[in-house]
Every structure is written in structure tokens, then in C-alpha cells.
Amino acid sequence: MILSKEQLEKFVAEIEPLDDGIMDAAQYRLDHLTKPRGSLGRLESMARRVCGIRKSLTPVLKNKLILTFAGDHGVVEEGVSSVPQEVTRQMVYNFLAGGAGVNVLARHVGAEVRVIDVGVAASLDAEGLFCHKVKHGTDNMMKGPAMSEEEALAAIAVGMECGSKAISDGAQILGTGEMGIGNTTPSAALFAVLLDLDVSEVTGRGTGVDDKTLNHKIEVIRKSLAINRKLLRSPLEILAAVGGLEIAAICGMILEAARRRVPVVVDGFISSAGALVAMKLNRIALDYCFFSHLSAEQGHRHFFATTGLKPILHLDMRLGEGTGAALAMELIEASVKIITEMATFDEAGVNA
Amino acid sequence: MILSKEQLEKFVAEIEPLDDGIMDAAQYRLDHLTKPRGSLGRLESMARRVCGIRKSLTPVLKNKLILTFAGDHGVVEEGVSSVPQEVTRQMVYNFLAGGAGVNVLARHVGAEVRVIDVGVAASLDAEGLFCHKVKHGTDNMMKGPAMSEEEALAAIAVGMECGSKAISDGAQILGTGEMGIGNTTPSAALFAVLLDLDVSEVTGRGTGVDDKTLNHKIEVIRKSLAINRKLLRSPLEILAAVGGLEIAAICGMILEAARRRVPVVVDGFISSAGALVAMKLNRIALDYCFFSHLSAEQGHRHFFATTGLKPILHLDMRLGEGTGAALAMELIEASVKIITEMATFDEAGVNA
Numbered sequence: 062m063i064l065s066k067e068q069l070e071k072f073v074a075e076i077e078p079l080d081d082g083i084m085d086a087a088q089y090r091l092d093h094l095t096k097p098r099g100s101l102g103r104l105e106s107m108a109r110r111v112c113g114i115r116k117s118l119t120p121v122l123k124n125k126l127i128l129t130f131a132g133d134h135g136v137v138e139e140g141v142s143s144v145p146q147e148v149t150r151q152m153v154y155n156f157l158a159g160g161a162g163v164n165v166l167a168r169h170v171g172a173e174v175r176v177i178d179v180g181v182a183a184s185l186d187a188e189g190l191f192c193h194k195v196k197h198g199t200d201n202m203m204k205g206p207a208m209s210e211e212e213a214l215a216a217i218a219v220g221m222e223c224g225s226k227a228i229s230d231g232a233q234i235l236g237t238g239e240m241g242i243g244n245t246t247p248s249a250a251l252f253a254v255l256l257d258l259d260v261s262e263v264t265g266r267g268t269g270v271d272d273k274t275l276n277h278k279i280e281v282i283r284k285s286l287a288i289n290r291k292l293l294r295s296p297l298e299i300l301a302a303v304g305g306l307e308i309a310a311i312c313g314m315i316l317e318a319a320r321r322r323v324p325v326v327v328d329g330f331i332s333s334a335g336a337l338v339a340m341k342l343n344r345i346a347l348d349y350c351f352f353s354h355l356s357a358e359q360g361h362r363h364f365f366a367t368t369g370l371k372p373i374l375h376l377d378m379r380l381g382e383g384t385g386a387a388l389a390m391e392l393i394e395a396s397v398k399i400i401t402e403m404a405t406f407d408e409a410g411v412n413a
Numbered sequence: 414m415i416l417s418k419e420q421l422e423k424f425v426a427e428i429e430p431l432d433d434g435i436m437d438a439a440q441y442r443l444d445h446l447t448k449p450r451g452s453l454g455r456l457e458s459m460a461r462r463v464c465g466i467r468k469s470l471t472p473v474l475k476n477k478l479i480l481t482f483a484g485d486h487g488v489v490e491e492g493v494s495s496v497p498q499e500v501t502r503q504m505v506y507n508f509l510a511g512g513a514g515v516n517v518l519a520r521h522v523g524a525e526v527r528v529i530d531v532g533v534a535a536s537l538d539a540e541g542l543f544c545h546k547v548k549h550g551t552d553n554m555m556k557g558p559a560m561s562e563e564e565a566l567a568a569i570a571v572g573m574e575c576g577s578k579a580i581s582d583g584a585q586i587l588g589t590g591e592m593g594i595g596n597t598t599p600s601a602a603l604f605a606v607l608l609d610l611d612v613s614e615v616t617g618r619g620t621g622v623d624d625k626t627l628n629h630k631i632e633v634i635r636k637s638l639a640i641n642r643k644l645l646r647s648p649l650e651i652l653a654a655v656g657g658l659e660i661a662a663i664c665g666m667i668l669e670a671a672r673r674r675v676p677v678v679v680d681g682f683i684s685s686a687g688a689l690v691a692m693k694l695n696r697i698a699l700d701y702c703f704f705s706h707l708s709a710e711q712g713h714r715h716f717f718a719t720t721g722l723k724p725i726l727h728l729d730m731r732l733g734e735g736t737g738a739a740l741a742m743e744l745i746e747a748s749v750k751i752i753t754e755m756a757t758f759d760e761a762g763v764n765a
Binding site: 094095098100102155158160169170267269380384391403404411 | 499
């Protein structure tokens with residue numbers, strides 16, 4: 062799929078607001094279920110929102126699907142990660158073999174995991190892998206833009222396409238996931254630019270760098286933003302200049318989910334960067350997003366504080382891949398069953 | 414089962430510490446799985462603890478069971494709740510019909526719910542109900558002790574017996590639950606005495622009382638503590654004087670789970686009061702407990718702040734019944750699968 066800038070604009074304009082009428086009806090039902098009003102807290106607000114997304118008082122979220130996009134980052138040549146780039150490729154094979162964290166947690170909640178090569182810096186071909194490589198890793202953003210605008214659009218299109226296929230295949234709720242050594246670096250860059258935060262606030266230890274490397278990483282991001290400063294205009298240009306291929310794909314997937322009125326669970330720090338770009342393209346896309354957890358990657362809390370969004374889980378996780386999305390999906394599905402399976406006061410003969 | 418004070422003491426002394434050797438081995442495995450060290454956060458510490466509880470590196474938590482104890486409270490005649498006492502009985506029937514919140518969430522995670530009448534103020538007899546009534550509700554604690562010491566012991570014994578049967582029936586993880594109109598009142602009283610907190614700090618709105626009733630509720634608890642002050646000595650005497658039958662049963666169930674080395678998931682505010690009594694009888698019992706969530710009932714946060722314990726979920730729930738336990742069980746089971754199902758770096762051929 063070739064996506065032009067104009068087509069992207071047209072596409073994002075097709076995202077519609079939630080259905081307020083259905084949400085009011087959902088609230089009415091929630092208020093008449095056999096429990097003190099509001100006593101299921103955030104489960105209730107999640108359920109109401111899913112109803113508004115699906116335009117239904119009986120939404121079903123049984124078919125869960127996580128899309129894990131893999132991509133590499135040219136900026137790793139600056140030494141911003143403690144892990145070698147080849148681990149991206151190795152982990153893709155681990156995903157396909159079912160041995161990674163996301164596989165275990167997705168199996169636990171009954172979700173399918175699809176692994177997409179959108180930009181691994183190695184030629185991959187394996188059974189079960191969705192091959193949509195745009196480029197063998199981004200370019201080093203400290204030396205210029207990570208991607209051209211066309212490449213960023215192509216990666217967004219991969220996310221849309223994979224999201225579309227997942228929905229056509231029956232997925233009722235989608236989760237985002239990613240793998241890409243070095244990808245906390247472009248994510249931090251995107252947070253800094255798009256939320257107007259200082260680089261040091263949004264830069265963390267990723268897979269676990271020491272103090273010295275952390276300071277170096279902050280410097281690398283500052284320099285990348287400086288060298289690309291003329292390109293930091295629209296969300297798309299910013300994504301191209303200092304983003305990543307898997308981050309762009311996540312952005313596209315979220316936009317497609319929103320356009321198709323399917324709830325989408327945003328995984329952690331890196332996925333939130335993709336969601337942030339989607340939200341800058343069309344703020345309404347956010348209404349379709351559930352933020353699965355507060356990552357232990359420092360900076361994620363600034364994302365939440367600045368946007369006013371609220372994560373569902375607080376488990377000090379920082380693995381990515383879609384692990385947080387897997388766990389949160391199960392809670393969102395639970396929330397919907399509150400509406401569809403709990404008895405009302407009348408039905409149960411309980412005094413209101 | 415008749416339980417004497419001496420038998421209770423002997424029983425609680427049988428609770429053994431976690432197995433440090435197994436926990437070290439679990440940590441070693443966690444550190445060699447294909448993920449940055451520590452990146453699954455609290456899932457890792459939960460998994461390690463389950464291994465230490467079960468004395469196994471391959472624990473299985475598939476068979477989940479929630480025990481929901483129902484009991485009434487004489488103190489409701491002081492007007493501390495906005496809901497009539499008969500709702501306890503009505504909700505028991507709702508549980509048995511499968512229409513309550515705990516039923517929906519337990520079904521969602523594949524957990525069985527057993528409903529036990531340990532002290533409902535009405536004669537109940539229905540298929541599926543476990544009848545272990547100690548008393549038709551507690552006495553009004555504002556006029557004297559809620560229970561005699563013998564009654565409290567009998568209720569503890571009910572919890573032990575039901576816990577024991579659940580484990581013998583194959584449960585691999587237990588969850589606590591309760592139903593009892595008015596039971597935030599004795600719970601707050603227990604928190605105040607056992608944690609040495611001011612009554613106003615631990616008293617909340619329960620099912621949703623207004624400001625005036627909240628102040629009255631605080632007064633009722635203060636007066637109850639004053640009139641019973643000579644009885645507020647040992648944990649057992651305190652439980653008898655200002656506790657509840659279902660709270661005592663939860664305490665007994667937790668002690669039994671700990672003695673049998675079975676992880677037990679503590680539901681919310683009221684269940685935490687039961688856990689607090691268990692912990693005062695033998696601090697080691699806590700090592701077997703997982704606190705499912707931070708209740709929106711104000712006071713629960715003081716429980717956590719004072720004890721240093723950490724809840725798993727933060728969803729602003731305040732329904733009780735075992736709803737929080739159901740959701741958290743699923744996460745604890747997930748944590749264990751990390752250890753048993755994830756590949757190590759060696760197994761997956763990934764660079765450590």
C-alpha cells in the first residue's frame with residue numbers, strides 16, 4: 062500500500078467521535094447493576110467507553126490480537142543501548158518460537174500475537190513472520206533524519222494494513238507491541254518534541270544503561286533534535302526525523318483501529334510514542350486507546366502527567382513487546398462483561 | 414469444628430517461612446530469561462514468591478477458587494449504612510444465581526466461587542450455599558462486644574475448614590471475598606485498633622453514605638471502641654469485640670492457606686481487615702498473601718501506608734465480594750507462567 066500525505070490526512074479525518082447516546086445507555090445500565098453505584102471504578106469507565114467505541118451495549122472482546130512490530134535504529138551506532146542490534150533479529154525468532162514474554166502473557170489471556178518486520182536491519186524470512194520491511198533500520202538521527210517522509214508514510218501504511226487485516230480476520234480488540242534495540246531513544250525524542258518536555262525528563266535507562274551511558278543518550282537525543290530542527294514541524298515530519306519504523310507502524314495501527322471503531326490497547330513507553338503521534342494527527346484517536354500500564358522507564362510518567370491520560374496497570378514493567386497490552390486486554394474484556402453479564406437490581410430482586 | 418484458643422495458637426505456630434533456596438533459584442531463572450533483567454517488574458517478584466510458597470520452580474495456579482463469606486452486623490441498627498440489612502441475604506442469592514460482580518469476574522478468569530453463610534441475619538437454605546452459620550449476625554458493638562471469644566473462634570474455624578476443603582478439592586490459589594451490609598464499620602474499627610490509627614483516617618463511605626452519616630459512623634466506631642476498651646487486648650479479643658463473623662472467617666482462611674502453603678489473594682478493604690488479624694496472630698502469614706487492589710474506600714491507603722504492603726491493582730474499585738481477588742489472581746497466575754514458559758537466553762539463542 063502506498064500512502065500519500067493527502068491520503069493520510071483524509072484517512073485520519075474519517076475517525077469519528079464515540080457514541081454518546083450508547084455511552085449514556087451504558088452508564089444507565091451500570092448504575093442499575095447489583096452493586097453500589099460506581100463501585101467497580103475504572104472497570105465501569107472502561108466498559109462505558111468500549112460501548113461508545115463499538116456502538117453497542119453488548120460488545121464482545123473475546124478475539125484479542127497483539128501486533129508486535131519490529132524495527133531497528135541507526136542511532137544505536139552512537140552507543141545508546143547496552144544491547145547489540147542483532148538482538149532485534151534474535152528476539153523476532155524468539156517471538157515466532159513462542160518463548161518471549163509477550164507470547165507467554167498473550168497465551169495466558171487467549172490473545173494471538175502477530176510479528177511484523179517493518180524495519181529490522183537484517184534479512185528475515187521465517188514461517189509465521191509478516192514481512193513488510195520498509196527499510197533495513199532507520200538512519201542515524203544524530204546525522205540527519207531517521208526516515209524520509211515517504212518512508213514514515215510507508216511504515217504508517219504497514220500499521221494500517223496489519224491492523225485492517227487483523228480486524229478483518231475477526232479481532233475485536235487490538236494490542237500494540239514492538240521490538241527494536243535502541244527504540245527508547247527515538248521515543249524519548251518524540252516525547253520531548255511533541256509534549257514540549259526537556260529531553261532529560263523523558264529519557265530513561267531502556268534495557269538498563271549505566272549513568273554514563275544515560276547522560277550520553279540524553280546528549281545524543283539533544284544533538285539529534287538540533288540537527289533535525291528544521292524538520293520538526295508537523296507530526297508526520299517529526300515522526301520521520303526522529304522516530305522509528307515500528308513507532309510509525311504503531312501510529313498507523315492505532316489510526317486504523319480508531320477508524321474501524323475497534324478498541325486498541327497501547328503497550329508501554331515506545332507504543333505511547335506511537336499513540337502520541339496518532340493523537341497529534343487526530344486527537345479523537347485517543348478515545349479509542351486504552352493505555353495498558355505505567356512503564357518503569359522514566360519519562361512515561363511525564364507522558365501521562367502532561368497528557369492527563371491514565372494507565373491501567375502499575376506493575377513496574379518495562380519490557381515492551383506487547384506484554385502490558387496483553388495483561389490490560391484481559392481487564393478491558395472483564396469490564397465489558399460487567400455490563401453484559403451482571404444482574405440488575407430488578408433482575409436479582411435486590412433492593413436498590 | 415470446635416477451635417479452642419490453645420488450638421488456634423498451635424495452628425498459627427505451624428505456619429512456616431517461605432523457602433529461600435527455591436526463591437533464589439527462581440530469581441536465577443528470572444535473570445536468565447529473554448528480557449532485560451527485572452523488566453517484568455512486580456510480575457517477577459510475585460512469581461518468585463509463589464515459588465517460595467509452593468517450594469517449587471514449576472508451580473501451577475490453574476485451579477483458582479474464591480471463598481465469599483457472608484455475615485451481618487448488629488451495628489447497622491445505629492444507621493451506619495445506606496443499605497438495608499436484608500440486602501446481605503438478597504446478595505447471597507444473587508451470588509448463587511451467578512449474577513453478581515464476583516461471579517462475572519471469577520468466570521472471566523476461570524475461578525470457582527463458593528459462598529459461605531457464616532453469619533447472615535436470616536435463615537438461608539439454598540442449593541450451592543455452604544451453610545456454616547455461627548450466629549445470626551454479630552451483636553451491636555456500640556452496646557458491647559460484637560461476638561464472644563468462642564463465637565470469633567468458631568467463625569475463624571469456618572474459614573479454616575472452608576479453606577482446607579477448597580485446597581483438598583484441588584484449589585491451587587485461593588481468593589478471599591465477603592458480603593455483609595455494614596462491614597466497613599467493624600473493618601475500620603479493626604484498622605484503628607490494630608494499626609493505631611485515628612478512626613477518622615480509616616472510616617469511609619462504604620456503599621456510599623453522605624457526609625452526615627459518615628460523621629455519625631465515625632462517632633459510632635469511637636463509641637464502640639470506648640465501650641469495649643477493656644476487651645481490646647489480644648488480636649483474638651479485638652476481633653471478637655469489634656470485628657465480624659465474615660472477617661473472622663477470612664482470617665481463618667488466610668491462616669489455613671498459609672499453613673498449607675497455598676497463595677491467598679486478599680480482596681479489598683474488609684478482607685484486608687481479616688488479613689490484618691491473621692498477620693497479628695502470626696506475621697509470617699503475610700508472606701502467603703497477595704493484596705489484590707487498593708480500594709477506593711478511604712482508609713485502605715492508610716492500611717497500605719502503615720503496613721508497607723503494596724496492592725497489585727489500582728482501579729478505584731470498592732465492591733468487595735472477591736471482585737478484586739478475581740482480577741489479581743489472573744495476574745499472579747500470569748507471573749508464574751513467566752518462570753515456567755519463557756525461554757532463557759541460551760534456549761532461544763539470544764545474546765544476554
